[in-house]
Amino acid sequence: MRTVHHIAIICSDYARSRAFYRDILQLPVTREAWRAERQSWKCDLDAGNAQIELFSFPDPPARSSRPEACGLRHLAFTVADIDMEVERLGAAGVPCEPIRLDEFTGQRFTFFTDPDGLPLELYEQPTP
Known part of the structure; x- marks a missing residue:
């Protein structure tokens, strides 16, 4: 293993999270796609030596953190x-x-x- 390639994040509100990571954290969007078969957005954000993959899914369960x-x-x-x-x-x-x-x-x-x-x-x- 050499480096971290990406970190995947599933969000509850795609527009809100996309704006947070893109506008507030200032991570550039490198690619964005609507995946109709999964009813899901996927947004790749440039995080320097890695990327963040931001996903939306219908009704994702909450995760304890x-x-x-x-x-x-x-x-x-x-x-x-x-x-x-x-x-x-x-x-x-x-x-x-x-x-x-x-x-x-x-x-x-x-x-x-x-x-x-x-x-x-x-x-x-x-x-x-």
Whole structure:
């Protein structure tokens, strides 16, 4: 295995989630398709070295994600300036938890959620 290719996310409201990932998180759409046989949209978003596949399905079941449910814990995005990103997200109506310090790396991070409550993380890696 070499790299992560994609992360698949099933959303409850396609238009709302597409706008969140495209407009608020500023991930460019690389491809979008309506799959009539599945009554499902699929939207590929460029997330740097990987892509996010955003899916819609009729009436998807809720998935437990907190507190510390078994399974994928969260999706983390690297940012150069966490203060600027937290401020930008807050201005867009997306609250973030208080910024914390990773005790092992010394890097700063925080969590927020997507429209379906999926935990997302900002992890600061300043540019050299």
